[in-house]
Amino acid sequence: MKIGYYPGCSLLGSSREFDESVRALAPALGLELVEVPDWNCCGASSAHVLDHHLALALPARILAQAEAAGLTEILAPCAACYNRLSTARDALEKDPALAREIEAVIDLPLAGTVRIVNILEVLDRFKDVLPGKITRPFAHKVACYYGCLLVRPPKVLKFDRAEDPQSMDRLMAAAGAEPREWNFKTECCGAAFSVTRTDLVAKMSGKIVDNAVKHGAEAIVVACPMCQSNLDMRRPEINAHLGAEHTIPVLFITQALGLAMGIDANQLGLQRHMVPAVMAPAAV
Amino acid sequence: MSRIGVFTCHCGENIGATVDCAKVAERTRNVPGVVHSVDYKYMCSDPGQSMIKDAIKEHGLTGVVVAACSPRMHEPTFRSAVEEAGLNPYLCEMANLREHCSWVHEKNDATTDKAADLIRVMVEKVKHNTPLHPIRVPVTKRALVLGGGIAGIQAALDIANSGHKVVLVEKSPSIGGHMSQLSETFPTLDCSQCILTPRMVEAARHPNITLMTYAELEKLEGFIGNFKATIRKKARQVDEKLCTGCGMCITKCPQKKIPDEFNEGLGKRSAIYVPFPQAVPNKPVIDKANCTFYKSGKCKVCEKMCPTGAIRFDQQDELVTLDVGAIVLATGFKVMRTDKFPEYGFGKYADVIDGLQFERLASASGPTLGVMKRPSDGKEPETVVFVACSGSRDRAKGVPYCSKICCMYTAKHAMLYKHKMHHGKAYVFYMDIRSGGKDYDEFVRRAIEEDDVKYIRGRVSRIYEEDGQLIVKGADTLLGGEPVEIKADMVVLATAVQAQDGSEELAQRLHVSYDPYHFFAESHPKLKPVETNTAGIFLAGACQAPRDIPETVAQASGAAAKVASLFSKDELTREPVVAVVNRLPAPTFSYCVGCFLCQSACPYQAIEAEEIRGRDGTLIKTLAKVNAGLCQGCGTCVSTCRTKAIDIQGFSNEQIFAELMTL
Ligand SMILES: Cc1cc2nc3c(=O)[nH]c(=O)nc-3n(C[C@H](O)[C@H](O)[C@H](O)COP(=O)(O)OP(=O)(O)OC[C@H]3O[C@@H](n4cnc5c(N)ncnc54)[C@H](O)[C@@H]3O)c2cc1C
Ligand code: SF4
Ligand code: SF4
Numbered sequence: 001m002k003i004g005y006y007p008g009c010s011l012l013g014s015s016r017e018f019d020e021s022v023r024a025l026a027p028a029l030g031l032e033l034v035e036v037p038d039w040n041c042c043g044a045s046s047a048h049v050l051d052h053h054l055a056l057a058l059p060a061r062i063l064a065q066a067e068a069a070g071l072t073e074i075l076a077p078c079a080a081c082y083n084r085l086s087t088a089r090d091a092l093e094k095d096p097a098l099a100r101e102i103e104a105v106i107d108l109p110l111a112g113t114v115r116i117v118n119i120l121e122v123l124d125r126f127k128d129v130l131p132g133k134i135t136r137p138f139a140h141k142v143a144c145y146y147g148c149l150l151v152r153p154p155k156v157l158k159f160d161r162a163e164d165p166q167s168m169d170r171l172m173a174a175a176g177a178e179p180r181e182w183n184f185k186t187e188c189c190g191a192a193f194s195v196t197r198t199d200l201v202a203k204m205s206g207k208i209v210d211n212a213v214k215h216g217a218e219a220i221v222v223a224c225p226m227c228q229s230n231l232d233m234r235r236p237e238i239n240a241h242l243g244a245e246h247t248i249p250v251l252f253i254t255q256a257l258g259l260a261m262g263i264d265a266n267q268l269g270l271q272r273h274m275v276p277a278v279m280a281p282a283a284v
Numbered sequence: 285m286s287r288i289g290v291f292t293c294h295c296g297e298n299i300g301a302t303v304d305c306a307k308v309a310e311r312t313r314n315v316p317g318v319v320h321s322v323d324y325k326y327m328c329s330d331p332g333q334s335m336i337k338d339a340i341k342e343h344g345l346t347g348v349v350v351a352a353c354s355p356r357m358h359e360p361t362f363r364s365a366v367e368e369a370g371l372n373p374y375l376c377e378m379a380n381l382r383e384h385c386s387w388v389h390e391k392n393d394a395t396t397d398k399a400a401d402l403i404r405v406m407v408e409k410v411k412h413n414t415p416l417h418p419i420r421v422p423v424t425k426r427a428l429v430l431g432g433g434i435a436g437i438q439a440a441l442d443i444a445n446s447g448h449k450v451v452l453v454e455k456s457p458s459i460g461g462h463m464s465q466l467s468e469t470f471p472t473l474d475c476s477q478c479i480l481t482p483r484m485v486e487a488a489r490h491p492n493i494t495l496m497t498y499a500e501l502e503k504l505e506g507f508i509g510n511f512k513a514t515i516r517k518k519a520r521q522v523d524e525k526l527c528t529g530c531g532m533c534i535t536k537c538p539q540k541k542i543p544d545e546f547n548e549g550l551g552k553r554s555a556i557y558v559p560f561p562q563a564v565p566n567k568p569v570i571d572k573a574n575c576t577f578y579k580s581g582k583c584k585v586c587e588k589m590c591p592t593g594a595i596r597f598d599q600q601d602e603l604v605t606l607d608v609g610a611i612v613l614a615t616g617f618k619v620m621r622t623d624k625f626p627e628y629g630f631g632k633y634a635d636v637i638d639g640l641q642f643e644r645l646a647s648a649s650g651p652t653l654g655v656m657k658r659p660s661d662g663k664e665p666e667t668v669v670f671v672a673c674s675g676s677r678d679r680a681k682g683v684p685y686c687s688k689i690c691c692m693y694t695a696k697h698a699m700l701y702k703h704k705m706h707h708g709k710a711y712v713f714y715m716d717i718r719s720g721g722k723d724y725d726e727f728v729r730r731a732i733e734e735d736d737v738k739y740i741r742g743r744v745s746r747i748y749e750e751d752g753q754l755i756v757k758g759a760d761t762l763l764g765g766e767p768v769e770i771k772a773d774m775v776v777l778a779t780a781v782q783a784q785d786g787s788e789e790l791a792q793r794l795h796v797s798y799d800p801y802h803f804f805a806e807s808h809p810k811l812k813p814v815e816t817n818t819a820g821i822f823l824a825g826a827c828q829a830p831r832d833i834p835e836t837v838a839q840a841s842g843a844a845a846k847v848a849s850l851f852s853k854d855e856l857t858r859e860p861v862v863a864v865v866n867r868l869p870a871p872t873f874s875y876c877v878g879c880f881l882c883q884s885a886c887p888y889q890a891i892e893a894e895e896i897r898g899r900d901g902t903l904i905k906t907l908a909k910v911n912a913g914l915c916q917g918c919g920t921c922v923s924t925c926r927t928k929a930i931d932i933q934g935f936s937n938e939q940i941f942a943e944l945m946t947l
């Protein structure tokens with residue numbers, strides 16, 4: 001199965017391990033990733049607060065490039081990219097006049113034929129073959145953390161139950177894990193303040209880490225690079241804020257599934273995490 | 285020769301401002317067949333009607349066209365005026381100059397021309413009109429009331445007290461409906477059972493009322509005054525005549541852990557049970573899905589215990605057919621039980637309950653005997669949060685309409701809680717307080733001011749459990765959206781009021797309309813609030829829209845009054861605008877070839893088969909025949925008939941073609 005691939009900036013920078021693990025997992029599932037040619041930044045972090053047209057034009061150019069390459073569907077592993085691309089697509093589909101304006105700005109034709117899917121949606125398509133590929137069940141209690149961008153706004157994304165999503169829990173259960181009931185599946189981790197207000201991030205992400213631990217999780221599983229870096233990279237600040245020593249690792253779903261499918265930890269980029277994330281082999 | 289009179293109305297400014305009425309009247313004078321044409325400011329006024337009556341006599345009119353407003357509004361007015369002057373009322377027609385012309389066009393010559401055209405068309409139609417006579421149908425003076433909540437009980441009692449027979453059909457084992465589950469009722473805080481139970485007993489004892497509980501309507505045929513209802517009496521597995529209600533069977537039944545519907549799952553019942561102690565009739569039923577005997581073939585303990593030998597394991601459902609003249613629909617409502625709001629944790633956390641469950645917790649006859657104990661561990665809840673509008677007024681996830689009763693019952697709940705636990709804290713999250721009604725706003729003020737209930741204006745975003753407590757996260761929009769977090773021991777959701785399960789299907793079976801939310805639709809939102817658009821079927825209570833007890837009772841009495849006035853006559857008359865299959869003089873002569881396409885097309889099942897036999901009894905032909913009682917004059921059969929053998933009286937092909945040809 002062929003699918004368009006839009007890694008976005010964070011998968012090439014701060015969250016390289018997400019990109020590595022997606023690329024490592026894909027062939028094992030029989031998925032061929034076709035990178036969108038000459039792609040640009042989607043503008044997720046700031047464009048939408050600066051300029052409405054820019055916020056639409058950046059994703060529109062990506063969509064147009066994908067269209068020109070004959071792609072009908074692109075996978076955007078980063079939740080923020082997924083959200084921006086989907087929102088822009090939705091806005092342009094609803095307003096053809098605006099779409100024509102944006103077409104002029106990006107100087108590329110845009111028919112609007114490309115769909116955007118997130119990593120959970122794509123993995124979910126393999127739910128029937130997945131159990132057969134599990135060689136080293138991920139036998140851990142996990143807290144599946146969706147964050148805010150993957151499921152909201154539900155009217156645009158139409159993906160999973162907005163307030164109590166289930167898809168990641170199902171996938172992790174299929175990989176042999178025990179997903180825990182916990183409280184902050186969709187709580188915001190403070191990504192927008194990631195750099196500017198680390199005190200706020202410590203507070204917001206702290207609640208999430210603390211609650212996952214409280215509900216018995218041994219690992220937090222995520223599908224968003226911002227969530228991952230906040231919960232992982234900001235752990236010293238989080239722990240200082242909480243006055244705790246939480247060592248719970250934060251894995252991308254692709255890393256957790258990759259491990260369960262017997263893919264080498266380094267190939268999945270696990271060595272890159274700040275909080276050591278190679279799960280204790282005894283429990284594996 | 286036709287002698288038609290045309291009366292053009294200005295309808296004040298409504299028509300007069302856009303159409304030159306005097307010019308129209310002037311031009312109409314030249315239309316062939318018209319012998320009299322005038323215009324007048326208000327045709328429907330007394331002098332206006334007198335003008336018509338006088339003209340009929342003076343000019344010997346054979347037909348009348350009133351060019352005015354919508355026939356829906358005033359056709360009956362003008363038809364009766366014409367009748368008073370001695371002309372058949374169906375020789376009067378209306379041209380709609382208002383909705384069809386003046387209201388939808390600018391003032392100019394074309395508009396005036398169109399008005400004149402509309403009149404010409406109607407003049408041509410009237411020339412082809414024939415006198416029609418109202419259809420008379422007999423009335424069966426017995427009513428069927430579906431649903432035994434307070435609405436059904438009140439309607440049944442009122443009809444019975446006006447001297448007519450009533451059959452009250454209730455699908456559950458006892459009458460009483462939701463009102464029997466309530467603890468105390470707003471705005472007076474009197475005990476619900478105390479005011480309801482006497483009514484239930486009265487209904488059961490009334491000589492004019494036949495109670496059929498554990499029964500449902502299976503089929504309905506016929507029409508106003510002449511319905512035939514088939515009722516399924518579900519097998520109780522208990523002989524109601526022999527059973528004395530002693531309850532021996534219930535105490536000894538080994539299956540005792542079945543979640544109890546009456547207590548909204550907060551209590552347990554046995555497999556043979558009466559829903560609640562004051563049930564009417566106080567006779568048990570066996571819940572076959574949970575009875576050991578029906579599951580494994582062994583047990584029959586109840587049979588052994590019953591002193592009167594009333595248990596009947598072999599009892600079967602029974603179908604009863606009844607002739608009734610009118611029907612009152614009173615099937616009530618349900619509350620939203622949903623996982624559409626996973627963020628509130630209903631169904632996940634035992635201590636997040638809904639309003640009806642709270643009623644049972646607060647009720648002296650409830651599972652805790654009225655002591656405030658939260659479901660999870662029986663602890664007395666020190667802090668309770670009430671969340672109004674859970675699913676109501678929420679286009680995104682719930683229903684867009686206001687559930688109407690929740691503002692009041694939430695205030696009641698908070699008050700009841702505070703009355704039982706003075707030191708406890710009660711919070712109410714609300715959007716607006718909608719407490720219109722006699723003594724209603726005072727009631728809410730009392731909760732806030734005297735009983736110290738904390739009202740917070742804002743929505744709740746999430747409820748989750750932490751360290752054995754529920755954390756309720758919301759916002760206080762009167763403090764500029766300030767986030768609020770309350771640690772609660774119990775949360776009560778005022779969930780949306782919804783139409784009863786199966787109401788859509790029931791409506792289709794009865795041919796009554798329903799709204800997008802499956803509440804039954806009234807015939808006119810203002811002027812016919814208890815009628816449906818099927819003659820003879822009336823509405824009462826929460827099956828039409830969310831409503832409280834006073835409103836329900838008032839409407840039930842209204843429906844009963846309609847039934848009583850229907851039953852005050854021995855015969856009903858109906859508009860003769862119905863379909864007829866043509867019959868040229870001898871009965872064998874008809875274009876109808878008996879294909880019965882019309883029968884399958886008719887939405888009201890109004891087409892029957894009629895056999896035409898010769899003198900020797902041999903079958904000559906089978907023809908379609910219209911049951912004038914059932915026919916609603918929709919004309920579907922006319923358009924289906926391949927041989928043009930059916931016409932709607934007053935709208936025959938000739939009449940319609942005549943109209944078109946004049947244009
Ligand atoms: C939590 C809560 C608290 C409330 N508190 C108050 C209060 O304090 N004061 C107040 O004025 N109002 C209160 N109400 C509103 C009150 O309950 C309603 O106004 C009232 O019950 C409406 O009566 P009803 O007969 O129309 O409907 P219901 O009470 O719903 O009765 C309908 C009956 O019809 C039966 N039925 C359904 N379908 C069929 C069928 N197909 N065939 C035969 N039978 C059928 C049902 O079994 C039921 O017995 C409260 C409501 C709720 C939810
Ligand atoms: S034991 Fe017999 S008489 Fe008594 S309630 Fe049960 S069925 Fe009725
Ligand atoms: S009326 Fe027409 S459609 Fe109906 S049975 Fe006769 S021929 Fe057929």
